[in-house]
Amino acid sequence: MILLRSHIGLALRTYRMQQSRTLRDVAKSARVSLGYLSEVERGQKEASSELLNSICSALDISLGDVLQSVNAQIKVHETPTLTVVDDAA
Amino acid sequence: MILLRSHIGLALRTYRMQQSRTLRDVAKSARVSLGYLSEVERGQKEASSELLNSICSALDISLGDVLQSVNAQIKVHETPTLTVVDDAA
Numbered sequence: 001m002i003l004l005r006s007h008i009g010l011a012l013r014t015y016r017m018q019q020s021r022t023l024r025d026v027a028k029s030a031r032v033s034l035g036y037l038s039e040v041e042r043g044q045k046e047a048s049s050e051l052l053n054s055i056c057s058a059l060d061i062s063l064g065d066v067l068q069s070v071n072a073q074i075k076v077h078e079t080p081t082l083t084v085v086d087d088a089a
Numbered sequence: 090m091i092l093l094r095s096h097i098g099l100a101l102r103t104y105r106m107q108q109s110r111t112l113r114d115v116a117k118s119a120r121v122s123l124g125y126l127s128e129v130e131r132g133q134k135e136a137s138s139e140l141l142n143s144i145c146s147a148l149d150i151s152l153g154d155v156l157q158s159v160n161a162q163i164k165v166h167e168t169p170t171l172t173v174v175d176d177a178a
Contacts, residue, residue, distance in 0.1 A: 002152055003138040049092040063091055064163045074153045
């Protein structure tokens with residue numbers, strides 16, 4: 001099942017890693033606890049819209065950036081997969 | 090401030106209205122309470138990822154559809170507005 005929080009978490013984590021920043025650094029800048037940010041990144045907690053904005057701000061990205069990443073991930077999941085049938089078998 | 094839950098709520102409401110369906114009908118189909126769906130649509134409650142999926146399913150839309158609508162809304166908000174300066178004043 002596609003869960004929005006998992007995709008948002010993955011997008012946030014990807015942006016943080018691209019910036020070579022630690023959970024501690026981003027959590028401090030976003031004024032959220034390290035544990036909270038870690039759970040959000042792992043898709044274990046739903047980020048409230050307000051705290052999602054704080055995390056985006058800490059990463060210097062927009063909410064639109066995150067949603068575009070999420071959209072790209074979801075499109076991959078929603079695209080029907082092709083099954084290769086080996087006629088020679 | 091751009092709040093993700095407000096935009097998700099607006100998108101869900103728009104899809105429901107386009108289908109000329111009542112809150113009661115969609116809530117029943119999604120197995121959520123009417124009050125919950127109403128609060129989600131008005132951006133007063135964060136929908137959990139699981140219940141968001143149920144609501145999408147009740148509306149026969151994908152999560153990707155909702156996020157595309159949200160993205161379109163957010164882009165309008167994030168686009169810098171032009172200020173018209175009246176030189177003649």
